[in-house]
Amino acid sequence: xxxxxxxxxxxxxxxxxxxxxxxxxxxxxxxxxxxxxxxxxxxxxxxxxxxxxxxxxxxxxxxxxxxxxxxxxxxxxxxxxxxxxxxxxxxxxxxxxxxxxxxxxxxxxxxxxxxxxxxxxxxxxxxxxxxxxxxxxxxxxxxxxxxxxxxxxxxxxxxxxxxxxxxxxxxxxxxxxxxxxxxxxxxxxxxxxxxxxxxxxxxxxxxxxxxxxxxxxxxxxxxxxxxxxxxxxxxxxxxxxxxxxxxxxxxxxxxxxxxxxxxxxxxxxxxxxxxxxxxxxxxxxxxxxxxxxxxxxxxxxxxxxxxxxxxxxxxxxxxxxxxxxxxxxxxxxxxxxxxxxxxxxxxxxxxxxxxxxxxxxxxxxxxxxxxxxxxxxxxxxxxxxxxxxxxxxxxxxxxxxxxxxxxxxxxxxxxxxxxxxxxxxxxxxxxxxxxxxxxxxxxxxxxxxxxxxxxxxxxxxxxxxxxxxxxxxxxxxxxxxxxxxxxxxxxxxxxxxxxxxxxxxxxxxxxxxxxxxxxxxxxxxxxxxxxxxxxxxxxxxxxxxxxxxxxxxxxxxxxxxxxxxxxxxxxxxxxxxxxxxxxxxxxxxxxxxxxxxxxxxxxxxxxxxxxxxxxxxxxxxxxxxxxxxxxxxxxxxxxxxxxxxxxxxxxxxxxxxxxxxxxxxxxxxxxxxxxxxxxxxxxxxxxxxxxxxxxxxxxxxxxxxxxxxxxxxxxxxxxxxxx
Numbered sequence: 001x002x003x004x005x006x007x008x009x010x011x012x013x014x015x016x017x018x019x020x021x022x023x024x025x026x027x028x029x030x031x032x033x034x035x036x037x038x039x040x041x042x043x044x045x046x047x048x049x050x051x052x053x054x055x056x057x058x059x060x061x062x063x064x065x066x067x068x069x070x071x072x073x074x075x076x077x078x079x080x081x082x083x084x085x086x087x088x089x090x091x092x093x094x095x096x097x098x099x100x101x102x103x104x105x106x107x108x109x110x111x112x113x114x115x116x117x118x119x120x121x122x123x124x125x126x127x128x129x130x131x132x133x134x135x136x137x138x139x140x141x142x143x144x145x146x147x148x149x150x151x152x153x154x155x156x157x158x159x160x161x162x163x164x165x166x167x168x169x170x171x172x173x174x175x176x177x178x179x180x181x182x183x184x185x186x187x188x189x190x191x192x193x194x195x196x197x198x199x200x201x202x203x204x205x206x207x208x209x210x211x212x213x214x215x216x217x218x219x220x221x222x223x224x225x226x227x228x229x230x231x232x233x234x235x236x237x238x239x240x241x242x243x244x245x246x247x248x249x250x251x252x253x254x255x256x257x258x259x260x261x262x263x264x265x266x267x268x269x270x271x272x273x274x275x276x277x278x279x280x281x282x283x284x285x286x287x288x289x290x291x292x293x294x295x296x297x298x299x300x301x302x303x304x305x306x307x308x309x310x311x312x313x314x315x316x317x318x319x320x321x322x323x324x325x326x327x328x329x330x331x332x333x334x335x336x337x338x339x340x341x342x343x344x345x346x347x348x349x350x351x352x353x354x355x356x357x358x359x360x361x362x363x364x365x366x367x368x369x370x371x372x373x374x375x376x377x378x379x380x381x382x383x384x385x386x387x388x389x390x391x392x393x394x395x396x397x398x399x400x401x402x403x404x405x406x407x408x409x410x411x412x413x414x415x416x417x418x419x420x421x422x423x424x425x426x427x428x429x430x431x432x433x434x435x436x437x438x439x440x441x442x443x444x445x446x447x448x449x450x451x452x453x454x455x456x457x458x459x460x461x462x463x464x465x466x467x468x469x470x471x472x473x474x475x476x477x478x479x480x481x482x483x484x485x486x487x488x489x490x491x492x493x494x495x496x497x498x499x500x501x502x503x504x505x506x507x508x509x510x511x512x513x514x515x516x517x518x519x520x521x522x523x524x525x526x527x528x529x530x531x532x533x534x535x536x537x538x539x540x541x542x543x544x545x546x547x548x549x550x551x552x553x554x555x556x557x558x559x560x561x562x563x564x565x566x567x568x569x570x571x572x573x574x575x576x577x578x579x580x581x582x583x584x585x586x587x588x589x590x591x592x593x594x595x596x597x598x599x600x601x602x603x604x605x606x607x608x609x610x611x612x613x614x615x616x617x618x619x620x621x622x623x624x625x626x627x628x629x630x631x632x633x634x635x636x637x638x639x640x641x642x643x644x645x646x647x648x649x650x651x652x653x654x655x656x657x658x659x660x661x662x663x664x665x666x667x668x669x670x671x672x673x674x675x676x677x678x679x680x681x682x683x684x685x686x687x688x689x690x691x692x693x694x695x696x697x698x699x700x701x702x703x704x705x706x707x708x709x710x711x712x713x714x715x716x717x718x719x720x721x722x723x
Contacts (some may be wrong), residue, residue, distance in 0.1 A: 004063050010035050010604050011225065013198075015188050015491040016124050020188075020461045021682060023156060026205075027044075031160045031676075032556060033373040033575065033686075040445070042534045043135075043325040044308065051481075053386070055700070065680075071615075072192045073307075075579035080249065081365050081507045082453050087454070095331055102175065102371065103285045104120075105227055106120075106226055106227050106228065106670070107119070107120070107224055107225065107226060107227070107602065107616055108144075108147050108148070108220050108224075108225040108227055109131050109224050109225070110139065110203075110222060110223045110225070111129075111130065111221060111222045112130060112137075112221040112222065112223075113129050113130065113131065113132070113221075114129050114130065114133065115127070115128065115129045117143070117144075117147060119149055123145075124147065126139075126140045126143035126144070126392075127140055127143060127196070127197075127198045127202065128140045128195060128196060128198040130203070130223070131200065133190065134190070135201040136189055136190035136202050136203075136204075137202065137204075138190065138193075138200040138201065138202060138203065139200065139203045139206065140198045140199065140200060141149050141161060141163075141172060141199050141200070141201045141206065142161070142198075142199065142424060144203075144206060144579065144581065145163055145206070145210075146407045148210060148212070148227060148258075148655030149227075149229075149258055149260060150163050150165045150210070150260075151163070151164040151260070152166060153512070155171070155667065157171060158171070158173075158541050159174070159204045160173045161173075161199055161566065163209070165258075167180055167256075168181060168182055169181075170209050172192060172201055172205075173192065173197070174192055174193065174199065175191060175192065175193060176188075176191065176192055176193050177189075177190065177191045177192075177291075178542070179201075179205060181209060184438040186205075186208075186209070188200055188201070188202050188204075189204065190202040190205075200524060201524070203223065207225065211553045212225050212226065213225070213226045214357065220630075225673065227258070228258050229258060229287070229291070229293055230258070230289075230294065230296065231255060231256065231257045231258070231261070231263060231287050231289045231293060231294075231295040231468050232255065232256040232295055232298075233253070233254075233255055233259075233266070233285050233286050233287040233295040233296075233297070233298045234253070234255070234259075234285070234298050235251050235252060235253045235254065235283075235285045235298060235300065236251075236254075236300075237249050237250060237251055237252070237300075237302065238250040238252060241305065242275060242302055242304045242305065243304070243306070243307040243308070244275055244277050244278045244304050244305065244306055244307060245274065245275075245276050245277075245307065246274075246307050247274065247275075247276070247304075247320070247448075248273055248274055248528050249272065249273055249275070249302070251271065251285075252264070252490040253285065255287050255295075256526075257289050258272060261289040261290040261291055262289065262290050262549075263287045263288065263289055263290075264288055264289065265287065265288040266285065266286065266287045267285070267286045267287075267288075267294075268283070268284065268285055268710070269283070269284040269285075269297070270282050270283040270284055271285075273425050275302070275304040277304070277305045278304050278305055278410040279303075279304055280301050280302070280303050280304070281301070281302045281303075281304060282299055282300075282301055282302075283299065283300055283302055284297040284298065284299045284300045285297065285299075285506065286298070286404045292311060300340075303330065306337070306391050308337065308368045308370060309336075309337050309370070310336075310366070310370040310371065310372050311334060311335065311336035311340050311364045311366040311370060311371070311372045311490040312334060312335050312336065312364075312367070312372055312374075313334050313362050313363060313364045313372040313373055314332075314333040314334050314335070314360075314374050315330055315331060315332045315333055315334065315360075315362055315374065315376070316330070316331050316333060316376075317329065317330055317331075317360070317376065317378055318331075319378070320378055320379065321378065321381060321443050321539055322351070322352070322378060322379075322380055322381070323380070323381055323382055323383045323384060323385040324351070324352060324353050324354070324355060324381070324382070324383065324384045324385065324393045325351050325353055325384050325386035325387060325388065325390070325426060326351055326385045326546055327350060327351055327391075327393065327395050328349065328350060328352075328378070330348065330360070332362070334362065334364045334372075336364070338366055338367055338368070339366060339367045340364050340365070340366055340367075341363065341365055341366060341367050342364065342365040343362060343364055344362070344363040344365070344592060345361070346358070346359075346360070346361040346363075346375075346403070347359060347360050348360055348362075350391070350395055350396065351386070351388075351395070352380045353384075353387070353388045353391075354380065354702060355381060355382045356379070356380055356381045356671075357378070357379050357380075358377065358378050358379070359375055359376070359377050360375060360376055360377075360378065361373060361374070361375040362374050362375070362686050370597060373649065384634065386634065386722070389405075390403065390722040392404070393653050393721055393722060394721060396689050397689065398674050398689050398690060398691065398692075399674055399675040399676075399677065399678045399688070400677065400678065400688070401677045401682050401687060401688040401689070402686065402687065403685055404685070404686070404687055406657065406684055406686075406687075407656060407683040408606075409428055409608060409659070409715060409717070412606050412607055412608045412717070413605070413606075413607050413608070414607070414608055414609070414610060414616065415598055415602060415607055415608065415609040415718075416616075417597075417598045417609060417616070418596075418597075419594050419595060419596045419617075420594075420595050421591035421592070421593065421594055421595070422591065422593035422594075422595060423448065423449060423590070423591055424448075424449040424450070424451050424452070424548070424590075424591065424592045424593045424640075425446045425448065425449065425450045425453050425588060425589070425590055425594075426446050426450075426451045426453065426588065426589040426590075426620065426622070426633070426638045426639065427446065427450060427451070427453070427557065427588055428453045428454070428456070428584050428586055428587055428588075428589065428633060428637060429441055429442035429453065429454045429456070429477065429559045429586055430453065430454075430455045430456070430584050430585055430587060430637065430708070431580035431581050431582075431583070431584040431585055432456075432578055432579065432581035432584070433455065433457055433581060433583070433584040434456075434457045434459045434581065435456050435457065435458060435459055435460065435464075435561050435578065436459045436460065437460065437578065438460070438464070438560075438561060438562045438563060438566075438575065438577075439560065439561065439575045439576045439577065439578040440558050440559070440560050440572075440575050440576065440577045440578060441442040441456060441557070441559050441560065441561060441578050441586075442454075442557075442559040442626070443556065443557070443558050443577060443588060443626060444556070444588050445473075445555065445556045445557070445559055445627065446551070446554065446557065446588070447552070447553055447554040448550065448551065449545070449548070449549075449550055450548070450549050450550070450551065450592075451486075451547070451548050451549075451592050451638060451639060451640070452545060452546065452547045452549070452557075453545070453546055453638035453708070454466070454468075454470070454532070454543070454544070454545040454559055455494075455497070455498065455542070455543070455544045455545075455709070456542070456543060456561065456710040457494070457536040457541070457542045458490075458538065458539055458540065458541050458542075458685075459539065459540075460539065460561075461539060462539070462563060462564075463536045463538055463539075463563075464536065464537050464561050464562060464563060464564055465533045465535075465536055465537065465561075465562065465563075465564045465568075466533060466537065466543060466559070466560065466561050467527055467532060467533045467559075467560050467562070468521055468527070468528050468529045468532060468557060468558070468559050468560075469526070469527060469528075469557070469558045469560065469568055469569065469572055470523055470525065470526050470527075470528045470555045470556070470557055471520075471523075471524070471525045471555065471556040471557075471558070472520040472521060472522055472523065472524050472525075472553070472555055473520055473522075473523070473554070473555075473556055474522055474553050474554065476523070476553065477519050477520065477521055477553075478519070478520045478523060478551060478552060478553035478554075478555055479517060479518070479519050479520075479553075480517070480518050480519075480520060480528060480549060480550070480551045480553045480555065480710075481515075481516070481517045481550045481551075482514055482515060482516045482517070482528075482529075482547065482548075482549050483514075483515060483549065483550065484504075484505055484508040484509050484510050484514060484546070484547065484601045485504075485505065485514035485529065485531065485545070485546070485547040485548075486500075486502060486503065486504030486505025486506070486507070486508060486531060486546045486547070487501060487504060487531040487543070487544070487545045487546075488500030488501040488502045488503075488504060488543070488544050488545075489501075489522040489535075489537075489541065489542055489543035490535055490536075490537045490538065490541035490542065490546055491541065491542055492540050492541060492542065493542070493560040494542045494544075494708070494709040495664045495681060495707070495709035495710060496664075496709075497542045497543060497544040497708070497709065498544045498665070498708030498709035499664045499665050499666065499709070499710075500544070500663070501544035501545055501546055501707070501708065502546065502665050502705060502707045503668045503673065503675075504546075504548075504707070505531075505546040506668050506673050506703065507673065509703075510670050510671075510673070520555065522562060525569050525572070527568065527569070528549075528557075529545065529547055531545070532545055533568075536564040537561075537564075540622075542709075544708045544709070546638075546705070558572060560572065560575055562575070575668070578627050580624070580626075580627075585631065585632075585633060585634050585635075585637070586624060586631070587622045587623060587624050587631030587632075587633060588623055588625055588631075589619075589620040589621070589622035589631075589633050589638070590622065591620070591641065592620060592638060592639050593619070593637075593640045593642065594639050594640070594641050594642070595642045595644075596609075596641060596642065596643045596644070597643075597644045597646070598643075598644070598645050598646065599646045599647065600608070600647065601647045601649055601697075602645050602647060602648050602718050603648050603649035603651065603652030603654075603693070603718040603719070603720060604649045604652075605720065605721065606717070606718070606719050607717075608716065608717050608718070609643070609716040609718075610636045610659075610713055610714075610715055611636070611641060611704070611706075611712070611713060611714050611715075611716070612636050612660070612706060612712030612714060613659075613712075613713035614634075614713075617636060617713070619632045619633050619634055619635070619636055620632070620636060620639065621633075634712075635660075635706055635711075635712035635713075636706065636707070636712070637706045637708060638706075639705065639706070640703065640704075640705045641702070641703065641704045641705065642701075642703060643701065643702040643703075643704065643716075644699070644700075644702075645700045647697055647699070647701050647703075648697065648698055648699070648700045648718070649693065649695050649697055649720070650693055650694065650695050650696050650697055651693060651694070651720065651721040652687065652692070652693045652718055652719065652720060653691075653692055653693075653717075653718070653719045653721055654689075654691040654692070654693075654700060654702075654716065654717070654718060655671070655687040655688060655689050655690055655716075655717045655719065656676050656682065656687060656688045656690055656714065656715075656716060656717070657682075657684070657686070657687045657688075657715045657716075658683070658684055658710070658711060658712075658714045658715075659684055659713050659714060659715055660683055660684075660711035660712045660713050660714070661684065661710075661711030662681040662682065662683055662710065663676060663681060663682050663707070663711055664676065664677065664680060664681040664682065664707060664710055665705075665706070665707030665710055665712040666707070667690055667702055667704045668702070668703035669690050669700065669701070669702050670691070670692045670700060670701055671701075674690050675688075676690075676707075677689045680711075680723055687717055690702075690716075692721065702716070709722070
């Protein structure tokens with residue numbers, strides 16, 4: 001009797017342990033069977049030498065290491081009769097039910113070599129079991145993706161299974177070891193295959209493609225996938241700048257449901273249509289799907305700035321009253337909360353030469369278009385300090401200009417200088433200046449020191465680009481070294497392009513920023529002077545370029561203008577050589593660096609040095625290689641003048657006066673770059689200040705090259721300063 005009671009207690013206890021329910025006579029037999037299954041699970045658990053993979057593995061893992069398939073591996077439908085375990089007395093907890101483990105709705109569980117699938121506590125069956133081949137687990141793709149909740153279709157044309165996940169498209173193909181994500185090919189460790197009309201793919205390809213975390217449980221012979229069921233919320237604002245109290249903020253929302261459920265509710269925190277004060281504001285957005293799932297909050301920091309305020313125009317003068325011809329020093333004190341883009345002066349002068357009150361006005365404009373104006377009044381007395389001509393020679397700053405009696409210039413004595421030319425081949429590509437069709441505007445073969453001057457206008461009814469192609473027709477490598485380069489454009493103002501190209505050319509001499517060397521192999525073509533083709537030229541645009549290079553072997557250079565979408569190296573052989581325009585100059589000219597040295601005293605009296613007149617400064621003679629005709633470099637554009645004046649008298653004004661028309665450019669004086677009028681062009685009745693000597697005689701060195709778009713000849717004027 002006691003033995004029978006003990007056996008019943010034991011069976012009830014085992015039943016409670018295995019099933020987690022109160023023991024009863026009706027459940028006893030089931031408890032025995034479950035005890036047997038638990039014992040078998042313990043018998044088949046990994047030994048100390050086996051790898052335990054019951055841990056998280058990143059979705060990027062390609063292979064699940066699983067035990068080899070054996071007869072003892074659990075398969076679906078096994079109904080072995082359990083063996084009754086040894087009878088052991090276990091204390092009874094009769095009447096106390098063990099709490100059930102909560103169901104994880106986000107877990108999808110697959111079993112090795114089984115069609116069984118558990119999702120959210122429910123059991124499903126796939127058409128084929130998960131199978132292991134050569135260490136790679138394969139799953140039926142449609143059954144798995146259906147459980148995940150994504151859309152699956154079949155593309156008959158490409159014979160691909162297509163998975164749609166939100167905005168992403170995944171494509172898998174039979175007998176392939178790769179798949180594509182939005183057209184990008186991805187590799188799989190295994191090869192997909194068909195078995196009994198079921199498409200099988202490596203499990204890790206699915207988890208990686210769909211970004212599904214998982215873990216492999218070798219003890220339970222299963223794979224546990226963590227599915228995200230929460231919707232995803234996101235938002236952007238359309239305004240690039242949010243101003244306090246002014247900007248009405250427009251919110252653009254984006255939502256996505258992994259389960260393809262409709263979004264039924266949303267929640268905002270911190271959202272405002274108009275933010276009243278400047279600062280950083282955190283705005284949060286969440287959404288709820290039809291199943292009641294809320295997304296994680298999506299947050300964004302919105303920076304609200306103070307509205308733009310008008311700039312403040314302000315300036316001071318060093319005095320309130322001046323003599324006629326007395327220097328007025330004006331200090332600009334304007335300011336803005338951002339950037340002042342423009343200063344517009346009215347009646348601003350370095351001096352006044354008539355008596356009476358003078359009103360000076362300044363208007364400033366900021367980068368948002370707001371303006372402010374300030375004006376002040378000064379008084380000019382009847383007393384004269386300097387007359388206008390003397391004042392201008394003494395006080396007009398370098399880079400500025402003043403009007404003078406230009407009729408007296410031809411009567412000034414000329415400086416009778418001698419010169420010698422240094423070897424440097426000038427390739428002047430300036431005709432046709434206005435290009436009307438695609439083609440080769442210049443072709444020449446040259447070696448050694450070479451200077452390029454390229455100046456052209458696009459007159460095609462489309463966007464184009466210009467290139468310089470260097471071709472090595474030798475049997476050995478050629479090395480091309482760039483020393484200096486100045487490029488400007490595209491712009492619709494020819495004089496502006498010419499002026500800026502000279503400035504950049506001189507700057508590259510100062511800083512060495514354009515120095516480079518390339519090697520061109522035999523029969524190879526390369527693009528050189530790449531600045532020329534960085535930006536497309538619209539109709540009417542002008543480009544201008546200066547460059548000094550050196551080649552250790554003859555190279556063929558082609559300057560071309562073609563459609564912006566064309567490949568210059570591909571179309572070069574089909575391009576025609578364009579005719580010159582009959583007005584502008586092109587040609588190849590040797591010895592294009594002109595060295596002038598004058599050792600006598602200069603500036604003790606009014607004198608002039610003339611350039612570009614074809615008399616004192618003869619035009620270079622060369623060839624038009626496309627026509628095979630003699631060419632003369634009118635104006636000597638592209639020639640670099642190196643002028644050294646060993647003795648310039650004390651208190652001498654060195655200035656620039658154009659004689660052939662308007663001129664705009666730069667010169668380098670004693671190593672400093674000086675504008676030949678910073679704000680625009682100099683006219684023949686004006687002179688631009690380049691330099692003033694001090695109290696002692698000194699050497700003055702000037703580098704000058706004629707800016708494309710300007711007019712020659714020109715004079716350098718040397719004038720004694722007033723006492």
